[in-house]
Amino acid sequence: MKLNTDYQEKFQNRHIAPNAADTAQMLKTIGAGSLDELIAQTIPSNIRLKKPLNLPPAKSEFDYLNTLRQTASKNKVFKSFIGQGYYDVIVPGVIQRNILENPGWYTQYTPYQAEIAQGRLQALLNFQTMVIDLTGMEIANASLLDEGTAAAEAMFMQYSLRKNQDAKIFFVSDEVFPQTIDILKTRSEPYGIQIQIGDHREVELNNNIFGAIVQYPAGHGAVYDYSGFAAKAHEKGIKLTVVADIMSLALLTPPGEWGADVVVGSTQRFGVPMGFGGPHAAFFATKEEYKRSIPGRIIGVTIDSAGNYALRMALQTREQHIRRDKATSNICTAQALLAIMAGCYAVYHGPQGIKLIAERIHGLSVLLAQSLEKLGYKQLNQSYFDTLKFDLGELVGPLHAEALNNEMNLNYEGSVVTISIDETTSSEDIKTMVRFFAKVKGKTLSDVNFDELKANVETVIPAALQRKSDFLTHAIFNSHHSEHEMLRYIKSLETKDLSLCHSMIALGSCTMKLNATTEMVPVTWPEFSKMHPFAPADQVGGYMQLFDELNNWLSEITGFAAMSLQPNAGAQGEYAGLMVIRAYHYDRGEGHRNIALIPSSAHGTNPASAAMAGMKILVVKCDENGNIDVNDLREKAEQHKDDLSCLMVTYPSTHGVFEEAIIEVCQIIHENGGQVYMDGANMNAQVGLTSPANIGADVCHLNLHKTFCIPHGGGGPGMGPIGVAKHLVPYLPGHAVVDIDRGKSIHAVSAAPWGSASILIISHAYIAMMGAEGLTDATRYAILNANYIKSRLKHHYPVLYTGANGRCAHEMILDCRSFKGAGIEVIDIAKRLMDYGFHAPTVSFPVAGTVMIEPTESEPKHELDRFCDAMIAIRHEIDDIEKGLFDKANNPLKNAPHTAAVVTGNDWEHPYTRQKAAFPLPYVATYKFWPSVGRVNDTYGDRTLICSCPPLEDYEFEESVIE
The missing domain is CATH 3.40.640.10 (Type I PLP-dependent aspartate aminotransferase-like (Major domain))
Structure with missing residues (x-):
């Protein structure tokens, strides 16, 4: 037998699910002779590309990771003391493995269907509670994109709430991080908002100023008492935004206690890698009175159909889709996965652990400051948390060289040097820095009584600015500190959520496709995850190569001249x-x-x-x-x-x-x-x-x-x-x-120059492993799968729009408005699908009363069939209601989803069987996903808005609250 020595597995065969036999059967159902014929019937000939994409040959998964290792090695992972809003962290292993690297968490969709998203909703509620506690504010959202854009959202919220319509000036402290100021300039220009940059201690506040923003601690590390500035601002009707370092708030008086109207910042320090700029979850906290003006998502407490504790997204969820050009924000994506990590970091460490980490960071900062002062260096910040400031004059050059020799990056602005300490900094790191600072002055470590200084470190934060209030007092933050407990807690939340691990998520416009393991693995490699976005250019060669390749490939795919990855x-x-x-x-x-x-x-x-x-x-x-x-x-x-x-x-x-x-x-x-x-x-x-x-x-x-x-x-x-x-x-x-x-x-439009740089690796991997042929086939099969579903469902649900030849693209809209006569709304179909083990398609967008279905190329024929069988079975259930076999108010759709507690309860007062409720088709019994709550009550939740973790005794609701 002659052996094949050149075989190389094609990644596209792993990414694109339908095989040849399935493809033939699907084409027969559709009524197309071939895949090429289907594409010709779908895409107008005058816009078809005349030649294949010009991309490198596809790599196997094995070869790609080996090649990427070589690319990654061009990044030099120096110890970062740059700060400026980005800090190295220790990611708890139990969080990294079980959340960040776990498809049960990262493949979920936005929790618009709350009944099958209770786990991540609870995790996001934890995040909101953490932010409220640490900032001292009354309400917080479930994350924004980054610190800079969160500050811009605060500026615009203040602008839209201003009482003096002639006020156009927004005061910005000159010690706000430069990347944030850059974004404020971008966002302010179209509205004619004037950015006034200056010293908060010297600015003359007047009625032309509608808002102000300061950094806490300030950009170069100083901790100012802003209470007087806040009082003066409020006297003039000026609202104050504070950009706060969340770790520092374990030791510093929270802004909510000294006059902030809005507090924003990044939670990156809470166990989320730097990743050369992201992704990181920003936070946005404010006063209760501004709750309907908060951008982004808010998770709220409500009840389900049985009167039990439940969660869902509250208030202005996706308000830009309703208000359109009148919307106060265009935010559609948050940073849920990273917010969940940050919230779990707080759960794992608890208030004592967070405070000890903050104290250690502050203590090492004081130790370094005092050691360098012994060498004759003058530290310029009177009060600080983690960042020291020096003006080194002509010594800055030699010092820079010594820092690089020791593989350490400091922050340089001319002759001014700042040094920011983080969670990963050790006493040995401090000692190393003291050595080379000493060397520059012709001295040695022995000129500093290091051990004695270390033994007697005390805070330099003035008593008036030291935090006295408690935080993270809820039981959730005080119960899961061993790894075993934390693991079980994370898993208990995960099991409440439906993800791509369970079934197809056929969301129109949202393209929920395979996130291959090989694409995900490099994201947590230290060569990528531990890079500071402002690291010197000669240390980031691997990232630059990756960006250059991705830019070229995406430009080829789009036909454009260049990309911005920001x-x-x-x-x-x-x-x-x-x-x-x-x-x-x-x-x-x-x-x-x-x-x-x-x-x-x-x-x-x-x-x-x-x-x-x-x-x-x-x-x-x-x-x-x-x-x-x-x-x-x-x-x-x-x-x-x-x-x-x-x-x-x-x-x-x-x-x-x-x-x-x-x-x-x-x-x-x-x-x-x-x-x-x-x-x-x-x-x-x-x-x-x-x-x-x-x-x-x-x-x-x-x-x-x-x-x-x-x-x-x-x-x-x-x-x-x-x-x-x-x-x-x-x-x-x-x-x-x-x-x-x-x-x-x-x-800039984002805080980091290349946005959430670390996850660009995923798309780089996808394109590299698919190649031109694989990418083109992915599109062809996305269109095939969509038209197959359309063909199977069109006799049961009207398809609202099709192309000139009766074909849909990669998605289709099914019209469900005719079911209103039977008392059935499209949301009832969405909830009933949960009983069949599926997440609903996109509901009532772009047309009210419809569902929009997109299967993607990653789904095999048997999964498409399973979904179609569910949709057809639901249509038959609607038929039974129309025929009078089921009551309009008491039927499987109106009562969906059915929880295990309901199905196994002693009382059953429905005119259909428990089997019909929970196991409506044979395949459901093979693997049943149980929604953890019944249908959520949105009205109750909006009427009694609670967006932080309620006391444990409040988790049980009485049936009397149900209306």
């Missing part, structure tokens, strides 16, 4: 793309171009982003087939040609159709002086077959957490880099700390 969410990418268009118009002397045309079918973030970019929104009609009304578009474009800025278009459309007129649509915009922004949410139907540039777009954001395999993480992280045509490249975002300026760059 936006760390899809909506952030939308905003960045629009700001680039805005800068282009201004640079050409056409700053008056401020009209954005947006189809009525668009994602709600589109008009919200356009409003944030200072644009006026005109809605373009869609025809009865769900396509852009070309005549209405042309009429509006021509009418506003002198002021037209752009069109925002999703392609394939939000209705799941490749619109035939897309090239004409783009031409109309260009002929009238505008630019075309393409929303990349549906890019999974384009890769390798067409491209944004090919249809005529000028800029496009890519949801890497959709098409390019970064996990959704239970509601974040995400990444939303933008690609642009050649004429827009000079305007791509820059950064205040790291020089990535393109010549005419807009200010």
Whole structure:
């Protein structure tokens, strides 16, 4: 027998699920002769790519990891004392292995279906409680993207709440981190907000100032008493935002106790790796009176249908989809996975552990300061937590060289040097620094009585600024400090949540595809995870190579000239793309171009982003087939040609159709002086077959957490880099700390220069292992799987929109509005699917009363069939209601989901069997996922908003509270 010595396993065969036999059966069901025929019937020929993608040959998983090891070795992992909002951490192993590296946590979707998301909702409620306790505020959200953008959200919230409509000035302390100031400049410009930067001790507050922001501790490490400044601000009706270091709040008086109106910051120090900039969960805490103005998500306590404790997302959940251009924020992605890690870090360590870690950091800082003062160095901060400041004059050069010789990075700003101590710093690290500081002055360690200083370290924080209030007092933070207890607690939460580990999550527009293990493994390699985003350029060669390759590959895939990898969410990418268009118009002397045309079918973030970019929104009609009304578009474009800025278009459309007129649509915009922004949410139907540039777009954001395999993480992280045509490249975002300026760059849109850099590895791995053929096949099979589901369900549910040949793209919309006659709403179908072991598709978007289904190429035929069987069975249940076999108010859909407690309880007062309730199809009995609560009561939760962990005695609710 002749042996094959050249065999190499193809990753695409692991990523794309349907095999040849399944493909043939699916095509037969669809009524297409071949996959090529199906694609020809789906994608208009005039936008098809004429040649294959020009990408490197696909690597096997084994070869990719070996190659990446070589790339990673080009990163030099020096000990970081740079600080500036980023610090090395000790990630507890029980959290790293069981949350960060666990697909049961990172493959979950945003908890819009609360009944099968109680675990992560509790973890996020813990996070909110932790933030409220440490900041001393009354209410907090479940995380934002990063510290800088959280500060910008605070600025805009204060602006929208101002009583004096003529007040346009926002005061910014000059000791706020520079990357945050950079983002404030970006966000303020479209609204005409004036940024006034200065010393908080000298500024003259007046009625033209609506808000102010300070850093606590300040950017160079000083701990100021801001209470007097806060009082003066409030006298003038000025609201105060404080950017706080969360670890320092274990020792410092919390801002809520001395006058802050809003407190924001990063929870990166709570067990989340630096990752060259992210992802990290920001926090946003404020007063109860501002609860309806808080950006992002809030987790709230409510009850379920049995009156038991339950959680869900509260208040303005996805409010940008409802309010659109009137929305106060365009946030659609948070940092749930990282917030969960940070909250669990607090649970694991508890209040005593957190305080001891903070005391150790502060103590080592004092030890270093006193040791260097013994050598004759003058430390400039009178009071500090973890950061020391020195002006070294001409000694800065020799000192810099010695630090590098000892593989340590300090923070240099001219002759001023700051040193930030973190959780990983040891006494030996301090001793090493003292040695080379001594060497620069011709001295030695023996000139410092180090051991005696170490034995007598005392705080330098003034008594008035020392924390006296308790924090993390809830039992959750005082019960799980051994690893065994913590492991069981994490697992108890995980088992309440449905993830991709359990079944397909067929969410339209959200592309829940395989997050392959090989793609995920390198994220926690120290060469990537322990890198500071402001590390010297000659230490980050591995990251630069990875970014360069990813930039080239994504540019090839989109057809664009260049990418910016900075936006760390899809909506952030939308905003960045629009700001680039805005800068282009201004640079050409056409700053008056401020009209954005947006189809009525668009994602709600589109008009919200356009409003944030200072644009006026005109809605373009869609025809009865769900396509852009070309005549209405042309009429509006021509009418506003002198002021037209752009069109925002999703392609394939939000209705799941490749619109035939897309090239004409783009031409109309260009002929009238505008630019075309393409929303990349549906890019999974384009890769390798067409491209944004090919249809005529000028800029496009890519949801890497959709098409390019970064996990959704239970509601974040995400990444939303933008690609642009050649004429827009000079305007791509820059950064205040790291020089990535393109010549005419807009200010930063995210805190770190390359956004959440560590998870870019995931998309890099996906593209490298799929290659051109694999990526193109992924698109083909995404379209195949969607059309297979459509073919199986179309006789049971009307399909709302299809293309010219009756095909859908990678997703479809099923119309459920006709069931209202039987008393059934689309949400009832969503809840009933839980009894069948599935997460619901996207509900009531973009059309109310519908579901939007997207299966992705990663799902095998038998899983598609299982889902279709469930949907068909539910349709038969609706038939039974329509025929009068089930009561309109007491039936399997209205009572769904059915919990184990309900099904096994003594009382059963339903006109259907327990078997019908819990095991409606044979496959369900093989592996049953039980929702942990019954249907949640949103009204009760909004009426009695509780967004922190209630006392344990409150967890049992009386039935009398149910209305």
